[in-house]
Structures are given as structure tokens and as C-alpha cells.
Amino acid sequence: MKLQYLADRLSALQKEALYREVSSFEPVSATHVKQRGRKFLMMASNDYLGLTHHPSVRKAAINAAEKYGTGSSGSRLTSGSHILFSQLEQDLAEFKQTESSLVFSTGYMANVGTISAIADKDDYIISDELNHASIIDGCHLSRARCFVYPHKNTAEVEKILKTLHTNRTVLIVTDSVFSMDGDIAPLEELAYLADKYNALLMVDDAHATGILGNGYGSAEHFQLHGKIDIQLGTLSKALASVGGFVAGKKILTDYLVNKARSFIFSTALTPADIAAAKEALHLISADNSYVKKLWQNTLYMKQQLAKYRIETDSATPIIPIIVHENDTALSAAQNLYEQGIIISAIRPPTVAPNESRLRLTVTAAHTVNDLDFAAKQIKSALK
Numbered sequence: 001m002k003l004q005y006l007a008d009r010l011s012a013l014q015k016e017a018l019y020r021e022v023s024s025f026e027p028v029s030a031t032h033v034k035q036r037g038r039k040f041l042m043m044a045s046n047d048y049l050g051l052t053h054h055p056s057v058r059k060a061a062i063n064a065a066e067k068y069g070t071g072s073s074g075s076r077l078t079s080g081s082h083i084l085f086s087q088l089e090q091d092l093a094e095f096k097q098t099e100s101s102l103v104f105s106t107g108y109m110a111n112v113g114t115i116s117a118i119a120d121k122d123d124y125i126i127s128d129e130l131n132h133a134s135i136i137d138g139c140h141l142s143r144a145r146c147f148v149y150p151h152k153n154t155a156e157v158e159k160i161l162k163t164l165h166t167n168r169t170v171l172i173v174t175d176s177v178f179s180m181d182g183d184i185a186p187l188e189e190l191a192y193l194a195d196k197y198n199a200l201l202m203v204d205d206a207h208a209t210g211i212l213g214n215g216y217g218s219a220e221h222f223q224l225h226g227k228i229d230i231q232l233g234t235l236s237k238a239l240a241s242v243g244g245f246v247a248g249k250k251i252l253t254d255y256l257v258n259k260a261r262s263f264i265f266s267t268a269l270t271p272a273d274i275a276a277a278k279e280a281l282h283l284i285s286a287d288n289s290y291v292k293k294l295w296q297n298t299l300y301m302k303q304q305l306a307k308y309r310i311e312t313d314s315a316t317p318i319i320p321i322i323v324h325e326n327d328t329a330l331s332a333a334q335n336l337y338e339q340g341i342i343i344s345a346i347r348p349p350t351v352a353p354n355e356s357r358l359r360l361t362v363t364a365a366h367t368v369n370d371l372d373f374a375a376k377q378i379k380s381a382l383k
């Protein structure tokens with residue numbers, strides 16, 4: 001059989017407890033889903049502010065679909081650049097305090113398209129070892145020489161910068177909040193180094209937009225406005241929709257329109273996606289209670305876990321519980337599922353070998369009862 005080698009590779013994954021399957025859910029609220037008629041508490045969602053089910057966000061999406069139809073009918077450069085895009089892009093630029101912003105169809109595409117457009121084979125990229133897969137893929141696609149530095153180690157970044165006597169582009173790229181660890185990058189030091197060595201600094205705020213800096217993201221959190229050349233974000237997490245964006249100088253977004261292949265050669269978001277993100281952005285800017293509630297819940301959950309002596313080390317609502325072995329992570333997640341809670345078991349290649357973990361996320365929509373229940377069940381699943 002021509003595809004036998006695929007079956008062999010899959011059975012190798014199964015043997016190492018690394019096999020993955022897609023599981024379908026029916027969301028019933030921002031915190032609960034149904035599967036085969038049973039209700040589950042969702043502790044694995046990136047809907048940090050619980051806005052996917054907010055009445056005005058839903059209404060915005062429904063109104064846009066009713067008024068403008070469902071699909072977008074083309075790429076942004078052909079027939080797909082709906083008038084709602086320019087409003088959203090203006091709002092995002094204002095929100096991020098940049099001159100301009102550009103929306104892509106996913107955060108993954110924003111990273112891959114941006115990095116491969118701004119660096120080429122004669123350029124250099126300096127990238128944190130725990131950066132998201134979409135950054136890593138962007139680096140590969142660019143064909144630039146890539147230096148991967150130990151996690152958050154700015155001394156290593158400087159060592160690399162010192163060796164690069166070049167008039168070519170040097171790009172330092174990092175997640176601001178690391179998606180599997182929930183820790184925060186040393187952005188002040190990186191901005192200092194980027195300035196000192198005339199390198200570009202790109203920061204992926206996928207898990208910081210709506211979370212850090214009163215929701216405005218890492219530039220606001222660290223007061224680094226104007227010092228991050230490329231700010232990347234997603235519309236698909238706290239902004240309750242789908243899509244990605246880049247915020248920065250107008251010359252950057254003009255360049256990406258011309259050179260980012262994932263922008264040029266893919267169909268645009270639908271009117272409903274754009275309208276939902278725009279409304280979520282409006283809610284966060286107008287009312288800081290969503291972000292406040294998120295941090296209140298995060299603190300509460302960490303206190304509950306500490307009460308049960310469950311070790312965690314995280315600065316954000318992403319809370320990893322490292323159990324090391326793949327099958328321990330899988331069986332703990334399965335155990336929690338049987339108790340009615342969905343928490344992801346994260347295994348290689350998403351994390352390094354022997355670093356498998358439960359990764360739970362707290363949202364503003366969780367109740368104290370939800371968090372109490374989750375902490376108690378995690379304790380018994382880890383016994």
C-alpha cells in the first residue's frame with residue numbers, strides 16, 4: 001500500500017502516547033461545552049475575556065452576516081477587502097498606539113507572512129527557543145540564518161548580536177506571553193538590545209492582547225510604545241473572533257500588503273469575523289472590568305491550586321502543570337474529562353521531551369464555583 005509509511009508513523013506516535021485526535025464539541029457558553037449530550041467545564045480555551053458569547057459581540061457578527069452575506073469572496077487585494085477592514089485596522093492601530101495595522105486571516109498566517117517578507121536568505125533572525133510554531137515556520141520560510149537562544153536569555157541574545165557585523169536586516173523575535181508556559185518575555189531588555197545593535201524587534205502578543213497592560217498588550221504593560229517595530233496579535237483569542245494582525249509603522253503594513261504571501265494569496269476574513277473582533281475591541285477599550293475579572297480569576301485559581309499543593313509557575317492566565325511523562329499527562333486529562341472538565345494534555349513536539357503537562361487557562365467568564373471544582377478535580381487527577 002502506497003500509504004503504509006503513514007500508518008507506520010502513526011503507530012509509532014501511538015506507542016509514545018503522542019497520537020492526536022480531533023474531538024468535536026458543541027459550545028453552550030463561554031465556559032461550557034457539550035459532547036454526546038454531556039456538559040463539560042472548559043478550562044482549555046483562549047477566549048480569555050469570555051467575549052465569544054457576549055450579546056453585543058454576537059449581535060455584531062449576526063448583523064454583519066445579515067447585511068453583507070457570509071463569505072468574503074476573495075483575497076484582500078482582489079475582491080475581499082470589505083469596508084469593515086479599514087475600520088477594524090484603524091481601531092487596532094489606535095488600540096496598539098501605532099500608525100497602522102494590517103489584518104490577516106489567522107495569527108499563524110500573520111507570523112509566517114510577516115517574518116518571511118521582512119527577512120530573506122542573507123538576513124539574520126534571533127528567536128527564543130520557546131517561540132510559537134508560527135514564528136518558527138516563518139523563520140524557516142524566510143531562509144534567513146536563524147539563531148535560537150535559550151528561553152528569555154538576553155545575555156545570549158547580546159552575544160549573538162555582537163557576532164553579527166552586518167548591514168543586513170537583523171530581527172529579534174519573541175512571544176510576549178509564552179503560550180505553553182504562561183511566562184512573560186524580558187521585553188525591556190530586548191528593546192534595549194534591539195536599539196543598541198540596530199536590530200528590528202518583533203513581539204507576538206497573541207496571548208497578551210486583552211490580557212497584559214490593561215488589555216492593550218505588552219507594549220502598554222512595559223511602556224514600550226514606539227520601541228517595538230512589529231507587534232503581532234490575533235483576533236482569535238481575547239478578541240473572540242478569528243484572524244491575526246500586525247501593528248506598526250505605515251511603511252511596514254504597506255510593505256506587507258505587497259510582500260506577505262499569506263496576506264496576498266488567501267481569502268479574506270468574513271464580515272461576521274471582522275465585526276465580532278471590532279466589537280470585542282470596543283468592549284475592552286470602553287470597560288476595563290473584563291480584564292480586571294480575568295486577573296481576579298487567575299489569582300483565585302492559583303491560590304486554589306497552591307492550597308492543594310499543586311506546583312505551578314506562571315505570570316498569566318495560562319497555567320501549566322508539568323507532569324513530564326506523556327502518558328501521565330494523557331491519563332490526567334482523561335481522568336479530568338471523566339469528571340466533566342476539559343484541560344489539554346500538552347506533549348512533544350508542542351513542548352520539549354519530558355516536559356509534558358496539563359495546560360489550563362482561566363477566563364473572565366469562569367465563576368468561583370467553576371474554579372473551585374476544577375482545582376479539586378485536578379488535585380485528584382494528579383494523585
Ligand SMILES: Cc1ncc(COP(=O)(O)O)c(C=O)c1O
Pocket residue numbers: 106107108109111132134175179204206207234235236242243244
Ligand atoms: C503565540 C501565538 N502566536 C500565534 C498564534 C496563531 O494564532 P491563530 O490561532 O490566530 O492562527 C498562536 C495560536 O495558538 C499563538 O499561541
